[in-house]
Amino acid sequence: xxxxxxxxxxxxxxxxxxxxxxxxxxxxxxxxxxxxxxxxxxxxxxxxxxxxxxxxxxxxxxxxxxxxxxxxxxxxxxxxxxxxxxxxxxxxxxxxxxxxxxxxxxxxxxxx
Numbered sequence: 001x002x003x004x005x006x007x008x009x010x011x012x013x014x015x016x017x018x019x020x021x022x023x024x025x026x027x028x029x030x031x032x033x034x035x036x037x038x039x040x041x042x043x044x045x046x047x048x049x050x051x052x053x054x055x056x057x058x059x060x061x062x063x064x065x066x067x068x069x070x071x072x073x074x075x076x077x078x079x080x081x082x083x084x085x086x087x088x089x090x091x092x093x094x095x096x097x098x099x100x101x102x103x104x105x106x107x108x109x110x111x112x
Contacts (some may be wrong), residue, residue: 001039001055001056001057002055002056002059002060003053003054003055003056003100004054004055004056004060004063004097005051005052005053005097005098006051006052006053006086006096006097007049007050007051007052007098008047008049008050008052008085008086009046009048009049009050009085009086010048010049010050010083010084011082011083011085012048013082014082014083014084015045015105017083018045018050018083018084018107021079021080021083026072027075028072029072029073029076031072032066032070032072032073033066033067035066036057036062036063036066036067036068037056037057037058037059037062037063038054038056038057038063039054039055039056039057040052040053040054040055040059041054042054042100044079047088049083050084052083060097068110093100
């Protein structure tokens with residue numbers, strides 16, 4: 001399973017609205033993410049920065065393709081423009097993928 005991470009900036013004073021919109025995420029948006037093979041999706045915040053992470057059951061390229069071709073994702077991105085700023089990757093049109101520089105995983109059952 002491939003991992004994908006992205007970052008973006010919240011517009012000043014928009015954290016509560018950002019959270020509200022995600023708490024009320026459209027079912028059709030959830031359906032697109034599911035069809036794209038996206039699982040374990042989380043978004044974190046510090047100050048005006050956002051960090052998102054998800055895992056791709058069908059691979060990052062497949063997830064990016066499904067999202068790029070989705071009218072629902074295009075509408076969601078337009079809907080979110082007034083609360084956040086995200087630079088798009090010029091090649092894919094998606095969020096720029098962050099480069100992983102460290103990973104740590106223990107074996108299940110192993111004492112730490």
